[in-house]
Amino acid sequence: MSQHAAAEQFLYSKISTISGLGATGGIHAGVAPDAVCPYVTFESLSSLDVSVISGHRLMTDLLYLVKCYTVSESPTKGGSFASADDMADAIYSAIHQQQDVSVTDGLILSCVREEPYSEIEQDEGFAYYIRGGIYRIRVS
Amino acid sequence: MAGKYVKVIFDKSKMAESAFKESASKAIQKVCLELQNEARSRAPKDTGALAASIYHIIPTDSTGDKFHSDYSQAKSKANSMHRKRVKSNARKQKKTVYAWGIKNIMARKRKFKRGPNQIVGLVAVGAFYRNPVEFGSKKMSAKPFFIPSVESKSSAFDEYCARELGAKLGRL
Numbered sequence: 001m002s003q004h005a006a007a008e009q010f011l012y013s014k015i016s017t018i019s020g021l022g023a024t025g026g027i028h029a030g031v032a033p034d035a036v037c038p039y040v041t042f043e044s045l046s047s048l049d050v051s052v053i054s055g056h057r058l059m060t061d062l063l064y065l066v067k068c069y070t071v072s073e074s075p076t077k078g079g080s081f082a083s084a085d086d087m088a089d090a091i092y093s094a095i096h097q098q099q100d101v102s103v104t105d106g107l108i109l110s111c112v113r114e115e116p117y118s119e120i121e122q123d124e125g126f127a128y129y130i131r132g133g134i135y136r137i138r139v140s
Numbered sequence: 141m142a143g144k145y146v147k148v149i150f151d152k153s154k155m156a157e158s159a160f161k162e163s164a165s166k167a168i169q170k171v172c173l174e175l176q177n178e179a180r181s182r183a184p185k186d187t188g189a190l191a192a193s194i195y196h197i198i199p200t201d202s203t204g205d206k207f208h209s210d211y212s213q214a215k216s217k218a219n220s221m222h223r224k225r226v227k228s229n230a231r232k233q234k235k236t237v238y239a240w241g242i243k244n245i246m247a248r249k250r251k252f253k254r255g256p257n258q259i260v261g262l263v264a265v266g267a268f269y270r271n272p273v274e275f276g277s278k279k280m281s282a283k284p285f286f287i288p289s290v291e292s293k294s295s296a297f298d299e300y301c302a303r304e305l306g307a308k309l310g311r312l
Binding site: 046 | 271274275276277278280281282287288291292
């Protein structure tokens with residue numbers, strides 16, 4: 001049983017069922033250099049076991065970064081955060097404050113967004129507009 | 141003895157206040173240094189410039205008015221590591237390195253803001269490429285080093301503060 005697998009199953013199952021998300025490039029665990037925008041990625045940033053004195057693990061505290069990528073139409077044209085925002089908001093509504101969700105590899109005790117995330121990346125002249133959030137996921 | 145008594149009042153609130161400020165200041169100094177060392181040890185190393193660019197600004201007195209910063213030390217160390225790599229790469233490729241090719245990799249020193257009666261410490265990563273390393277990019281997966289360090293040291297301040305304050309209040 002892997003706590004990371006449980007968290008990723010939770011994220012994937014919740015995000016993939018959002019109707020009208022618009023992530024035509026798919027939902028990826030980790031980096032997806034060849035994916036076509038718009039798409040969603042999630043990656044682990046930190047993991048800590050919460051144990052009692054006897055060493056029994058109560059839960060695992062994980063931090064996940066969820067990113068929604070959109071791209072400008074062409075190198076000469078600028079874009080906007082609008083559709084990345086819509087995707088990030090839909091994901092926020094689907095996973096923020098979720099509790100006691102069973103997945104194949106474990107039980108998700110809670111999922112809470114701790115920080116919003118925003119960034120613009122430049123690659124080969126294109127501007128990539130990224131929005132998302134850092135989510136704390138507690139897995140039993 | 142009815143109606144006769146001796147009233148002795150010890151007002152230790154001022155002493156308790158200064159004890160609290162002193163212990164909070166000491167706890168912040170300890171936590172900042174520990175966090176800096178933890179982040180430096182967790183930082184991915186190629187040239188070592190990223191790890192060397194991590195610096196702290198901490199109060200050195202109980203009021204929090206005087207600060208110590210090792211930004212300039214981190215800057216010179218990180219830049220020298222980066223320059224060594226640029227020069228050795230150029231030597232391998234038999235190219236000339238121009239002054240503009242040797243960049244300053246450090247972002248400007250973070251401003252240290254402090255409200256009244258606040259004792260604040262700051263730990264920051266100076267290298268300009270810290271965000272793609274920490275959070276990943278379109279083509280590169282994340283190699284987080286700062287957030288896990290903060291997470292692992294999140295309870296350290298409470299522990300140090302309680303220990304210092306307990307020892308000080310016990311002496312009052």
